[in-house]
Amino acid sequence: MIHIVLAEDQAMVRGALSALLSLESDIEVLGSAADGEAAWRELQRLKPDVLVTDIEMPGLTGLELAQRIQRQELPIKVIIVTTFARPGFLRRALDAGVSGYLLKDAPAEHLAEALRTVHRGGRAIDPQLALEAWSEADPLNDRERQVLRLAGEGQSAGDIATRLNLSHGTVRNYLSEAIGKLGVSNRIEAYRLARQKGWL
Amino acid sequence: MIHIVLAEDQAMVRGALSALLSLESDIEVLGSAADGEAAWRELQRLKPDVLVTDIEMPGLTGLELAQRIQRQELPIKVIIVTTFARPGFLRRALDAGVSGYLLKDAPAEHLAEALRTVHRGGRAIDPQLALEAWSEADPLNDRERQVLRLAGEGQSAGDIATRLNLSHGTVRNYLSEAIGKLGVSNRIEAYRLARQKGWL
DNA sequence: CCCCCTGCATGACGTTTGTCATCTGCAATG
DNA sequence: CATTGCAGATGACAAACGTCATGCAGGGGG
Numbered sequence: 334m335i336h337i338v339l340a341e342d343q344a345m346v347r348g349a350l351s352a353l354l355s356l357e358s359d360i361e362v363l364g365s366a367a368d369g370e371a372a373w374r375e376l377q378r379l380k381p382d383v384l385v386t387d388i389e390m391p392g393l394t395g396l397e398l399a400q401r402i403q404r405q406e407l408p409i410k411v412i413i414v415t416t417f418a419r420p421g422f423l424r425r426a427l428d429a430g431v432s433g434y435l436l437k438d439a440p441a442e443h444l445a446e447a448l449r450t451v452h453r454g455g456r457a458i459d460p461q462l463a464l465e466a467w468s469e470a471d472p473l474n475d476r477e478r479q480v481l482r483l484a485g486e487g488q489s490a491g492d493i494a495t496r497l498n499l500s501h502g503t504v505r506n507y508l509s510e511a512i513g514k515l516g517v518s519n520r521i522e523a524y525r526l527a528r529q530k531g532w533l
Numbered sequence: 534m535i536h537i538v539l540a541e542d543q544a545m546v547r548g549a550l551s552a553l554l555s556l557e558s559d560i561e562v563l564g565s566a567a568d569g570e571a572a573w574r575e576l577q578r579l580k581p582d583v584l585v586t587d588i589e590m591p592g593l594t595g596l597e598l599a600q601r602i603q604r605q606e607l608p609i610k611v612i613i614v615t616t617f618a619r620p621g622f623l624r625r626a627l628d629a630g631v632s633g634y635l636l637k638d639a640p641a642e643h644l645a646e647a648l649r650t651v652h653r654g655g656r657a658i659d660p661q662l663a664l665e666a667w668s669e670a671d672p673l674n675d676r677e678r679q680v681l682r683l684a685g686e687g688q689s690a691g692d693i694a695t696r697l698n699l700s701h702g703t704v705r706n707y708l709s710e711a712i713g714k715l716g717v718s719n720r721i722e723a724y725r726l727a728r729q730k731g732w733l
Numbered sequence: 734c735c736c737c738c739t740g741c742a743t744g745a746c747g748t749t750t751g752t753c754a755t756c757t758g759c760a761a762t763g
Numbered sequence: 764c765a766t767t768g769c770a771g772a773t774g775a776c777a778a779a780c781g782t783c784a785t786g787c788a789g790g791g792g793g
Contacts, residue, residue, distance in 0.1 A: 342638075343616065343637040343638055344638055344639060345550075345614065345635070345636075345637045345638070345639055345640070345641050345643070345644060346546055346549065346637055347641070348553060348640065348641020348642070349546065349550045349552065349553040349641055350545075350549045351641075352549065352552045352556055352641070353548060353549040353552040356552055414545065416543065435545070436545075437543040437544070437545040437546055438542075438544055438545070439544055439545055440544045440545070440548065441544060441547070441548020441549055441551075442548070443545070444545060476740080476741095484721075485721070486721070486722075486725070487717070487718075487719055487721035487722035487725060489718075489719070489779065489780090490779070490780070491779085499741070500741075500742055500743080501779095502741090502742060502743060503740085503741050503742060505779090505780070505781070506741080506742085506781095506782090506783095507741095508780085508781075509780090509781050509783085512781075512782095513781095513782090518687075518689075518781090519687055519689070519780080519781080520780080520781090521684075521685070521686070521687035521721060522686075522687035525686070525687060676770085676771095689748095689749065689750090690749070690750070691749085699771070699772090700771075700772055700773080702771090702772060702773060702774080703770085703771050703772060703773090705750070705752085706751095706752090706753095706771080708750080708751075709750085709752060709753090712751070712752095713751095713752090718751090719750080719751080719779090720750080720751090
């Protein structure tokens with residue numbers, strides 16, 4: 334019997350996944366949580382074999398949850414189930430020691446299979462995503478990332494400069510750098526591309 | 534017995550919702566589809582009582598699907614289940630004659646209840662969202678919307694002008710109008726705000 | 734010690750944006 | 764027919780944007 338805990342912020346999806354997994358005779362859903370902190374408490378309390386978690390959640394994200402489990406050396410495997418086919422996310426997830434990474438685009442049956450594979454000690458990583466993850470590295474440095482994030486919210490170079498204690502010229506330099514590295518032609522495209530790749 | 538068809542692009546969520554509803558003894562899931570066109574074909578073939586659909590789907594959106602059902606006067610009720618708490622979306626959904634509008638944030642049990650209410654001839658609209666929907670009207674006209682959409686993808690005024698067969702000055706005028714109406718200070722903020730409100 | 738690399742700043746440049754006031758053509762309305 | 768209204772165009776202006784060459788301080792590492 335595989336004991337699991339579910340973390341997913343959308344209540345309806347959480348309930349539906351729970352129903353889905355409860356149909357499997359070898360899986361038991363011990364509990365579920367709507368955010369990272371609550372999930373952490375459930376893990377301590379219920380000691381499941383596997384945590385199935387989304388990435389985007391209020392408070393603590395799924396990735397941070399995985400990191401915490403890894404650092405505390407808890408004997409709990411982690412499977413990420415997310416909408417985002419972003420190579421950067423998978424990379425970070427693997428660094429955090431997760432055993433599985435599925436997309437919500439994948440057929441529902443894959444989840445139970447992945448759960449069994451992981452419980453057996455194996456890994457279940459979305460194959461096509463795994464390829465992309467190792468192909469393209471994030472070309473941005475910290476400053477470029479920060480600046481791009483703010484630019485994507487509609488802030489001007491001047492605003493960003495104030496926020497980061499830089500000169501407005503420097504901000505424009507970083508932005509220009511980022512635009513160049515990403516091979517696009519303005520800050521908006523740069524933001525969209527970086528976001529889509531999971532480089533944020 | 535309530536017969537339904539499910540339209541939702543994320544396979545895992547689709548499967549999970551199907552599992553959830555199948556647990557109810559008075560509900561039967563006749564079929565499901567991953568995009569609007571497929572859903573339309575399933576509706577013709579299976580003649581369900583109710584369609585449960587997401588909004589964001591490739592091809593035909595859930596809103597367009599509802600419109601089509603309304604225009605053809607099919608005896609099929611529609612329940613929208615979506616992530617987006619955007620007043621504009623609810624407004625358009627109601628115009629398209631849908632009977633239910635739930636958020637994925639709502640508890641899973643609400644779905645089955647809503648299904649029964651709607652099947653009985655009632656309406657099931659997320660209450661807090663219903664309030665917002667009548668509070669604020671979309672101030673944008675068609676041109677402004679089009680222009681803003683493209684601007685949000687990073688296109689320059691010139692690009693947009695070419696795409697829409699307008700002069701580049703005119704495009705800037707519309708953009709300026711939109712920025713003014715929304716009370717923001719540049720195209721990026723305008724795009725973000727309009728998107729968040731569901732005005733796209 | 735010197736060299737080079739990195740992080741940030743500066744200034745100049747041409748382009749794009751955002752704002753206005755004004756103008757044109759066309760259709761609807763009286 | 765004249766009048767009004769609307770969609771789109773124009774041109775001018777200041778501000779912000781994107782690019783580039785250059786400068787400068789502070790560390791390492793040779």
